[in-house]
Amino acid sequence: MEGTMAKRRPVSNLLGLAVLGLLIEQPMHPYEMGATLRERKLDGSFKVRTGSLYDVVEALQRVGWIAADTTEREGRRPERTVYSLTELGQLEFAQWLDELVRTPVKEYPxxxxxxxxxxxxxxxxxxxxxxxxxxxxxxxxxxxxxxxxxxxxxxxxxxxxxxxxxxxxxxxxxxxxxxxxxxxxxxGTLTWPARPEPAVSAPAPSGQAS
Missing domain, CATH: 1.10.287 (Helix Hairpins)
Known part of the structure; x- marks a missing residue:
């Protein structure tokens, strides 16, 4: 992979990387995936939203990186589909991870x-x-x-x-x-432009009128 251009992936949302990483450990349903990411404090690294998580899971299944394994039901709750990692998904996960570690990407914080x-x-x-x-x-x-x-x-x-x-x-x-x-x-060692201080008030505390 060294010296090659970054690969364009059918799923590029980093939340997909998190899903693949979880499924390496064991099959899971999306609710468990989200709960595990939050429990491990990884919601600071990945934007974990229920809707986007289900969308990513659906996209990963569509490209064959994960597959529906079983369905389970607890009490009166709706059925939940448990997903597992496919061989293709494991290969793609390793390649994706290798690329992210190997190649710095310009970010715009x-x-x-x-x-x-x-x-x-x-x-x-x-x-x-x-x-x-x-x-x-x-x-x-x-x-x-x-x-x-x-x-x-x-x-x-x-x-x-x-x-x-x-x-x-x-x-x-x-x-x-x-x-x-x-x-x-x-x-005073950091030079500053010689102009008047802006007459702009600091943000008002939350809940107070500006």
Missing amino acids: SFLAAVSYLGALGRNRAVQALQERISVLDTEIRAIQASQDEAKRQQVPRLFVIEADYAAAMAIAERDWCVRIVDEMRE
């Missing part, structure tokens, strides 16, 4: 877009906005580290939760960058 115009906020408001982001990131980092500690307590193999390592590293790196930029603003 909203924060990067906002940073491009940070000067338009004015120094004071930019400092305030970044300080609030730092606070949010601190909370996020603590939550990730708590989940890592819980995984260690339960003796979950580190490889099975390695995405938490990556998420923590990215959040810490972003926080450290924000702290450094705030420090440069306060010290």
Whole structure:
């Protein structure tokens, strides 16, 4: 695969990757898939919505990557179809995963877009906005580290939760960058356009009129 162009797939929604990964473990019905992703805190990596999950499952079945295995019923609940991974699906999953790990893809995060115009906020408001982001990131980092500690307590193999390592590293790196930029603003080492501060009020707290 090295040196080749990325393959166009009939199913490219990353939620499909999550479904295939779950079905490697065991056959599941879509409700169980969604519950498992949320339980493992993977809804931060994949957009887990009931409607989109069923759409992805249907698409995966249509291209032959998964197949309906059995149906089961609990009490008066509607029947649920249990799906399993096909040999084709296992091959496609491995190729897809290999490509995602091997080849960096240009992404367009909203924060990067906002940073491009940070000067338009004015120094004071930019400092305030970044300080609030730092606070949010601190909370996020603590939550990730708590989940890592819980995984260690339960003796979950580190490889099975390695995405938490990556998420923590990215959040810490972003926080450290924000702290450094705030420090440069306060010290005056980050040059700023010589124009009046914008007369724009900060967002009102939720539930209050602007």
